[in-house]
Amino acid sequence: MSTEPKKMLTLSSAPAAERMRRYRKRRRRGIRCLRIQIHVSEIDALIRKKYLDQQSRDDLKAVEYAIRTVVLDALTNKA
Numbered sequence: 001m002s003t004e005p006k007k008m009l010t011l012s013s014a015p016a017a018e019r020m021r022r023y024r025k026r027r028r029r030g031i032r033c034l035r036i037q038i039h040v041s042e043i044d045a046l047i048r049k050k051y052l053d054q055q056s057r058d059d060l061k062a063v064e065y066a067i068r069t070v071v072l073d074a075l076t077n078k079a
Contacts, residue, residue, distance in 0.1 A: 036067075038063075038067075043057050043063060046063070046066045046067070046070070049070075051066040051067075051069055051070055052066040
């Protein structure tokens with residue numbers, strides 16, 4: 001019988017531990033999360049400029065994608 005305690009790798013399922021794991025993974029990939037507020041008129045502008053469909057105006061993932069596309073276009077001078 002060994003005198004060393006068993007080493008078990010277990011991941012905590014606590015919400016805080018899961019958030020920290022996601023944060024560290026994003027940080028390793030060079031991604032930063034920002035929380036921004038946008039007005040409905042800015043969503044309307046995304047629709048007018050064809051970055052967002054009218055039907056997707058309340059879809060947070062679609063709005064996030066549209067904003068990322070606008071930023072990418074601006075940074076690569078495609079706007």
